[in-house]
Amino acid sequence: MGALASTSRDVAEKILETPLVSSVREDKVVWEEERNGCYSVKSGYKLAMCYLIGSDKYHVMGNWNGIWKAQAPHKARHLLWRLCRGCLPTRSRLLKRQVECTLNCHVCDEEIEDELHIFFRCAVARDSWSAAGLSSVLHNAMYQQTNVMDRIFAICSNESSDTVGRVAILLWCIWKNRNDKLWNDNVQMSRQIGRHAFDAWNDWTTEADLVRWEKPDLDWVKCNVNVAFVSGTGRTSMGLCFRDNSGHFMAGMTQWQQTVISSVEGEAWTLLLAMEEARHRGLNRVQFESDSKVLIEAIHMKRRGNSEFLSIVHDILSLMSSFINFEVKFVRRQKNLVAHTLARAANSWASFHSMKNSVVVVLLCVGRNIISVARIDVVLATGWLRGAQLCNIYTAACFSLAAK
Ligand SMILES: [Zn+2]
Numbered sequence: 001m002g003a004l005a006s007t008s009r010d011v012a013e014k015i016l017e018t019p020l021v022s023s024v025r026e027d028k029v030v031w032e033e034e035r036n037g038c039y040s041v042k043s044g045y046k047l048a049m050c051y052l053i054g055s056d057k058y059h060v061m062g063n064w065n066g067i068w069k070a071q072a073p074h075k076a077r078h079l080l081w082r083l084c085r086g087c088l089p090t091r092s093r094l095l096k097r098q099v100e101c102t103l104n105c106h107v108c109d110e111e112i113e114d115e116l117h118i119f120f121r122c123a124v125a126r127d128s129w130s131a132a133g134l135s136s137v138l139h140n141a142m143y144q145q146t147n148v149m150d151r152i153f154a155i156c157s158n159e160s161s162d163t164v165g166r167v168a169i170l171l172w173c174i175w176k177n178r179n180d181k182l183w184n185d186n187v188q189m190s191r192q193i194g195r196h197a198f199d200a201w202n203d204w205t206t207e208a209d210l211v212r213w214e215k216p217d218l219d220w221v222k223c224n225v226n227v228a229f230v231s232g233t234g235r236t237s238m239g240l241c242f243r244d245n246s247g248h249f250m251a252g253m254t255q256w257q258q259t260v261i262s263s264v265e266g267e268a269w270t271l272l273l274a275m276e277e278a279r280h281r282g283l284n285r286v287q288f289e290s291d292s293k294v295l296i297e298a299i300h301m302k303r304r305g306n307s308e309f310l311s312i313v314h315d316i317l318s319l320m321s322s323f324i325n326f327e328v329k330f331v332r333r334q335k336n337l338v339a340h341t342l343a344r345a346a347n348s349w350a351s352f353h354s355m356k357n358s359v360v361v362v363l364l365c366v367g368r369n370i371i372s373v374a375r376i377d378v379v380l381a382t383g384w385l386r387g388a389q390l391c392n393i394y395t396a397a398c399f400s401l402a403a404k
Contacts, residue, residue: 070161076172133166267292
């Protein structure tokens, strides 16, 4: 009985924590799998397949997220995925499927061509590793599994997403070289393959780095918003910041709620919060930027529907109808870095935090990845930065968040 009472109290607390949307007046049945809240066969099928794959023989255990988080072009990550799913058309696999072909490696002609040989045992592949600057990773004793899938998952679990990305590009170049030889009779030296992989990764990251935040037009203010879900905390946290035409920080805000809502609902909620904050501050020419394509499209298309998400969109649209100089725009994640960082940092502050005073936030990066964020006073008081520097941190970017 006691347990039951505490369970129902838990439920009651959960209900009270649910954020309310002012335009929703009555309870209704909502199909969660669709953004408009209405049932469709497509989403029903997807849900059923999810249960099937989650429960039976189709599910392959492994660090799949590690593959998709790799910092590399999609084609290279897709190659890793094909390798782990065992669906790359190597000669040994083709023969198993009754395709007539010779069995030997087309590049060295010394051993049977299977995945392990092409990427890890073939002399040409092995010689390309050092030119790509990856021999210490690929020769590591931890990654000598006889199964290619186990090798890749081990690399994904132990190396940074940048290193996994570089490995992915190198494997892609090795596969491309094999096909080039097979179909076009083009032969590359192993050093060229490795060098090409090295350059391709550098070009790709530089290109990704060129995408940066842009200043708003004269007399306009730009507001970036973002939401974050910190795993294990059960919290949804939001971050937003206002910057002027010279790029100076005007104000920032973070907030977290002890509730987990869907990411689109979180994005919509944060944007609504930002618009209310802009109204409160008397700003009327504001360009709001979010990296949620779904949200921005829903606003531009003035979508209507049953779901919580579209109810928040409805509130945003009605606010925008009284503020005709509120604009919303989609931006890529890289252009939304400050809001993204603030949302992730929200957890280290009180549930509502407004940066009125001068606060300096330190971003600690390994490569292009922000691994942590903290207030400078906290960092200095704990000596945490020195400890962190020892862990191979080579970029510490500071920005001054001074209120005007
Ligand atoms: Zn070979």
